[in-house]
Amino acid sequence: MPSFKKYRVGSKFKLAAIDSADTTFIEGHEDTQRERLDALAVELDELQNLLHAEGRRKLLLVLQGMDTSGKDGTIRWVFSRTSPLGVRVTAFKVPSEEERAHDYLWRCHAAVPRNGEIMVWNRSHYEDVLVPVVEGWIDKAEIRRRYAQINDFERLLAETGTVIVKCMLHISKEVQRERLQARIDEPDKRWKFKLGDLDARKKWDDYQRAYEQALAATSSAHAPWHVVPADSKRHRNLMIAQLLVKTLREMKLKAPAVDSALDGLVVQ
Template sequence: MSKFKKYRVGGKFKLSRIDPDDTPFLTGDESAQRAEVDNLAVELDEFQDLLHAEGRRKLLLVLQGMDTSGKDGTVRWVFSRTSPLGVRVTAFKAPSEEERAHDYLWRCHAAVPRTGEIMVWNRSHYEDVLVPVVEGWIDEAETRRRYAQINDFERLLTETGTVVVKCMLHIDKDEQRERLQARIDTPGKQWKFSMGDLEVRTKWAGYQKAYQYALAATSTEHAPWHVIPANSKRHRNMMIAQLLVKTLRDMKLKAPPPDPALKGMVVT
């Protein structure tokens, strides 16, 4: 059985049953683990070259998680060996005035990957079924409508050549406390800390509930969710890197056949 199966959202899913301390993808000592992550990063670069050469499909990686869950760190380590020409990252923050003047999916559709490209979303359209739910800005009926709209949006992407990989970085409240404190205590990291982080932290239970419902409602065959135990940063990176490599391998990417005119050609 694939190690991913336990962490793929489906059936009678319960977020509370997944332990953020799990590390099923870590084997060997620390040096071996670092080497494997680096090897996976190299393999990702090779697959990205093929994705670009094939010129037909694209890949979208969606990263969601509570503050300090490691979205930036995932991008930094998993794509450490990938050409910046083939990977783009978009961070979705609070909507601008221009974005609020459109429907909530408008800004996301403007940032989907181009053919041959890997796109990473640091937060995403799922903010619009998390924050408004916890804050009470939308009711249950509107929340259900948004779940359906998101599923339709992702179906459109997959039916037009985008492979969607969605990862929820799962940490516990104690781990978040330690990471927030580290930001406060480390001069070089203090810029990352916001007083708003503490306010959001008081609503931890509400966000866990909102994630539970959102993941269960939007994990589909065409765009499934995987919950990534992320208390261990190295495990988080390893699991996501392996998931991406597996996804790209399963796409059976092929470079186009060479131009027949190249046969026997000698550069002088």
């Protein structure tokens, strides 16, 4: 398995230093890649079963990225063999009136995983240090406060048994253009397209800077960020699947001890 070290965000992180077209985690011919992804999906299901059986810890996968970076596709493929009973997905949209009446972390804390569960966040609390920053709705002092609050929030989760995996799906501006155009040109994809996507695209460089600053400020030992080159959908899926399997393996999950009273028991 290739090393994830290169893609883990550190203090001297520069987003531009990571090639969105990188395909390090793709090995072999196309059939082999499909087989590898399926094998990882099966192992992920087995590990999730152990996580559920152990019942003490949980895993949170945070997916962030520009429009068309593949958050939905990642969930569809990486968890293709996982029991839906053990995985929940929350997609964070524009805050509702009820959500805006609370602090910005309120809706996220309400969606953290339960013991034995994998929770996937399609977008997350990081929207609150991206959109408001690009749009100029909050000043530098508030940005720093939010970074600190997010770090504290994630530390709380980690210290109460949640293993956090954060992935920024990194695509190029040209690949985004191609994917947006495909949504317009292909009738069965047109429902995915929103004119607002073009407004955000006009501020591409601003969003890249906001991502770089947010990732550098909130990548910690207890909740590290990984930048996932995502121009290739298959590379994106393989890398995240391998990262999740590696993370769950390192948790050394164990099913509870079997009651000795069951030895030799025959069900009539």
